Amino acid sequence: MTFFEDIKFHKGKRRIYDIIFFAFLSSFIAALENMFPRPIPYFRIGFSFIIVIIVLDSFKLRELILLILIKNISVAVAFAYIFTPTFYLGLCGGIVSVIVMKLMRNFKNTFSFFGISLAGALTSNLSQAFLSKYLFNLPDIKFLIVPVFIISLITGSIVGIISIFLIRDN
Structure with missing residues (x-):
């Protein structure tokens, strides 16, 4: 049994500690990614989603949402942009x-981790574009x-390829 398969069976406090x-x-x-200059404003590759893809099978949807919530709040606090448009x-x-990736992962024989990564990147970026219309009053x-x-x-491919290599090595 691999490390990530073992996580599925953790219960109680141990489960919370894993998340x-x-x-x-x-x-x-x-945070490391935030320290490097960006070629396009607000643009990040999203290397932190490598972790999400790796644990996609180990956590339930609500646990993955909690993981994202903790991640976003901690990074926003560290870089002093909590409750700003960037945070939202x-x-x-x-x-x-995460919702799209977890739903796609339910069809294991249909979607690869590469495809899931592409869909995650696309839905993340599109949802941010639509939300920015309302936050910044874009016409x-x-x-x-x-x-x-x-x-x-581009970003989904990079994250997907790295995730596949890390998952295969485990």
């Missing part, structure tokens, strides 16, 4: 993508759809 551990591991990766965009994107976001799709393909 917190992976949330803070994901937070650490997100990241939280919305994270929750929507039209049609001009964002193609760049968001292209960025999602």
Whole structure:
């Protein structure tokens, strides 16, 4: 039995500790990523979602949402952007993508981790684009759809490939 298969059977406090551990591991990766300059404002590759993909089979949907919530709050507090539009965009994107990825993972024979990563990136970025329309009162976001799709393909591919290599090595 591998480490990640063992997590499925943890109960009670141990289960909470597992969620917190992976949330803070994901937070650490997100914090490192936040320290590097971005070629496009607000653009991140989303390396912290590697952790989410790795534990996708080990946690239930509500546990994954809790993981995302802990990650986003801890990074937002560390970088002093809690309760700002950036915080809400990241939280919305994270929750929507986790829901889509977990639903897709229920069809294990249909979707690979690479496809799940692509869908997670796309739904995260699209949900953030739609939310930004309301947060920033943008009149039209049609001009964002193609760049968001292209960025999602690139970032989802990077995260998916790294996740596959890490999952296979375990």
